[in-house]
Amino acid sequence: MEDLLLEGTEETPTVHLQLNGDLSLKGHSYPEDALEFYSPILGWLEEYKNSMAEATTATFNMTYFNSSSTILLLKILTSLGAMHKSGHGIQVVWMHEEGDTLMADKAEEMKSMVDLPFEIKVG
Numbered sequence: 001m002e003d004l005l006l007e008g009t010e011e012t013p014t015v016h017l018q019l020n021g022d023l024s025l026k027g028h029s030y031p032e033d034a035l036e037f038y039s040p041i042l043g044w045l046e047e048y049k050n051s052m053a054e055a056t057t058a059t060f061n062m063t064y065f066n067s068s069s070t071i072l073l074l075k076i077l078t079s080l081g082a083m084h085k086s087g088h089g090i091q092v093v094w095m096h097e098e099g100d101t102l103m104a105d106k107a108e109e110m111k112s113m114v115d116l117p118f119e120i121k122v123g
Contacts, residue, residue, distance in 0.1 A: 001051065004044045012037055013062065021053030025076075026061040029069035045079045047088050052088050054104035056080070061095040061123075062103065070106075077114045084116050092118045 001019065008014035015028035031037040032107040057078055065073060079093065092108065096103035104120070111118040 001044075001047050004040065006040070011026070014084075015041060017041065017048070019048070019051075019053065021056040023056060023058040024061070025059075025073075027063075028072070029065040031069070034056055034068035036073050038075070041097075042072075042075060042079065043051070045076065049079075049083050049086075052083065055089040055091070055092060057091045059093045059095065062106075063097070063100075064103075065106070074110065074113060077110060077116065081114045081116050088115060092116050094118065094120050095123045098122045100102075 003019055004015065004017040006012070006028040009112040011028060012028050012033050013025045016027050017023045029064075032099070058076075058113075062073075062079065080090050080092065092111075092114075094107040097106055107120045
């Protein structure tokens with residue numbers, strides 16, 4: 001198993017999932033086929049749970065995401081939640097820009113749907 005790096009595009013976020021437990025998604029997410037884009041990420045997480053780092057921090061710094069991306073982002077959070085429930089140290093940090101009430105509201109909505117240590121930060 002190796003780190004996963006997907007360079008961001010106009011329609012997709014930069015994704016960097018590292019075996020040391022640093023996971024990050026940053027940017028816009030409105031790909032033509034959200035399932036196709038997010039499948040490698042979900043597959044990586046499925047493998048990662050078998051050899052996790054002692055502590056995992058997943059940082060989401062999304063500037064925009066559409067409804068189909070919302071479903072896949074929630075699947076990522078659900079996967080992290082399952083790891084957390086099995087006793088692994090998982091922390092979610094969800095960043096949004098100051099004054100971006102839409103992304104702040106989306107962060108609160110995501111937080112309410114999962115059972116995870118979940119911090120929302122402006123930055």
